Amino acid sequence: MNEHISKRFDNELNKLRYRLVSMGTLVQQQIEFTIKAIVSDNMDYAKVVLELEEKINSLDIKIEKQCVRVIALHQPVARDLRLILTGYQINIYLEIMGDMATNIVKDFMEMLTPPELIEDTKIPEMAQKIQLMINKLLDSFIDMDFELAMDAIRLEEEIDKMHKENFEILTNKMMYNYRIVQPCSYLLDVNRNFQILARQTRSIAQELVYLFDAKVAKHKEIDQIIQKRSGTEIKENIKTENQE
């Protein structure tokens, strides 16, 4: 796609893209340091998460203001409009993810969690996969690559399974040893929060589908999204959309 005649408009959109990628990278780093803090029982990592939160909050406001400004001053249409709308929405998802990572770390700083306890779970692997999801989405956003967004959704499905496995592992531990009920409860909370983080990341992937194809992928399974893109979706779905 060529550049806009208005260089100012181009600069605004490029700046928005850059800020969204920065925001995603900061959230990805937050998750990386959150899991490092818990696994290694290291407060220094936890402090990094809190520092990153400040940067994320500041960037969140900048992105929000920028989206409003671009709409008001440039009246974007077509793919430019979709970039602003999805950018605005993705920013909200990322900011919430940042808040969730911060809350996990704040709870961690107030309680004793033996590192060996988490090693018996798949929580570290979940965290890794969430980071991988975010990286794939950032690459998908930069390269406008639909398949990478689908890869991220597939990873969310793996994370969902891990969430269930972790639940079993931790509740079993609690049943056999009442002295670890408190740290296990905390890890159950982390497990649940990581599952929600993965869902938020999946939502970002669905927003990207709208950005690329102008097709609403919200509340749809991966097969439906792919069918919709290839135009092989069942007619009932098309009918529902036309009625909208």
Add this chain to the structure above:
Amino acid sequence: MIIQNTKISTQNLDLFYGTKQALNDITLDIPENKVTAFIGPSGCGKSTFLRTLNRMNDLIDGVKITGKVIIDDIDIYDKNIDVVQLRKRIGMVFQKSNPFPKSIYDNVAYGPRVNGINDRSKLDEIVEESLKRAAIWEETKDRLKNSALGLSGGQQQRLCIARCLAVNPDVILMDEPASALDPISTSKIEELIQELKEQYTIVIVTHNMQQAARISDYTAFFYLGELIEYDKTKKIFTNPTNKKTEEYVTGRFG
């Protein structure tokens, strides 16, 4: 895209100014009681195409047209067509308001008089009805005998629309009707267009893409004399199919 209730249909329309081809194989259906907007950069052929719909190009020397323009199942380029009667049915509003240097009343009554209506009470009725439909009655009812040239630019343009409505057309062609007006007058014209489409088929050429997005149901994008894309306006401005259309509506060329 399938158009229901087609009012105007052009088929393989070519137009030449001498040896220069200005329109190339234009085929499209314009729906009844809808607003259809033509957009595209200067010189793309959109105004030329608009003028083929009421044979205004006949007035230009050296113009040659091939293909068909069908309105209500009648080919308007058929040699038996009465062009005066045609232009009565297909009214036109221009970029620059062009009231006659006469009273407001006379401007509106002129068309019906030419068409043989001389009964004063009938003319009064037509003038009032036309001014009301053009949303300018309240502003002019107490000064119908005043010169039309004393009206503001926006009022003059609505008066021209009233003049167009007075001969009871089916279709109204508008060639950038609000491009010389301030934002308030533009809003009034746009609002008026929305009201008029209930009774008339409206085709509008506009350089203002936001205006096309706001007021039209269908949009056709022209480029270098060709129809590049024609679809529902919401599709053109959210997810156009053609790359060239997307580049134009997003301001990447023009």
